Amino acid sequence: MRLIPDTQVCYPVFSFKLTYGGDSTGYVRYQWTSSQWLSCSDCAYPLLNVSDTGQYVFSFTQKFWFCDVQQVDSVRVWVRDCNEAVESIPNVFTPNGDGVNDAWLVQWLEAGQVKDVQVEIYDRWGVKVFESEDKFFKWNGKTRSSVSALKGESSIEIECPTGVYYYVLKWESGGKKREVKGYVTLLR
Numbered sequence: 001m002r003l004i005p006d007t008q009v010c011y012p013v014f015s016f017k018l019t020y021g022g023d024s025t026g027y028v029r030y031q032w033t034s035s036q037w038l039s040c041s042d043c044a045y046p047l048l049n050v051s052d053t054g055q056y057v058f059s060f061t062q063k064f065w066f067c068d069v070q071q072v073d074s075v076r077v078w079v080r081d082c083n084e085a086v087e088s089i090p091n092v093f094t095p096n097g098d099g100v101n102d103a104w105l106v107q108w109l110e111a112g113q114v115k116d117v118q119v120e121i122y123d124r125w126g127v128k129v130f131e132s133e134d135k136f137f138k139w140n141g142k143t144r145s146s147v148s149a150l151k152g153e154s155s156i157e158i159e160c161p162t163g164v165y166y167y168v169l170k171w172e173s174g175g176k177k178r179e180v181k182g183y184v185t186l187l188r
Helices: none
Strands: 007-011 027-032 054-064 070-081 086-088 114-122 128-132 142-149 152-159 163-173 176-186
Touching: none
Parallel strands: 007 070
Antiparallel strands: 027 054, 054 070, 114 128, 114 163, 142 152, 163 176
């Protein structure tokens, strides 16, 4: 039975109340863990006060007054900057031509608010395999390689091997410069 729903709140958090959705009169003991961000660890409805964005996990134990039965549940609270422009950055993609998840891209909440996008992707040796300044970029898991010819140079697209790649994503939104660094796994 799910006592507490997972939730998402905007940063900064001002006295967000955690609640298990029940009637507190039927219980004699409350215990919240990870209580450093809560107003109390033994009350029914503590207030959440965090100093940064991120994911916070809290556990709640309730003990019935009429028997020795207790229920334990946990809640995940995602605290995010609601002025943030990124909706999601996938951590895996499969450019295998099946039409599903064939490109790595960022989904923006408010694309119209996003500008000055720069994305760079590196292989495990630090070699840049992709870059773009287009906020609607799509990396198809390929890189461009220069080919020397007798009459000049040209470039061809070659498939990057299965593996983990490092990315740096920069943009401006709401008058603030943002940067996210992370890893994406390419599976073929």
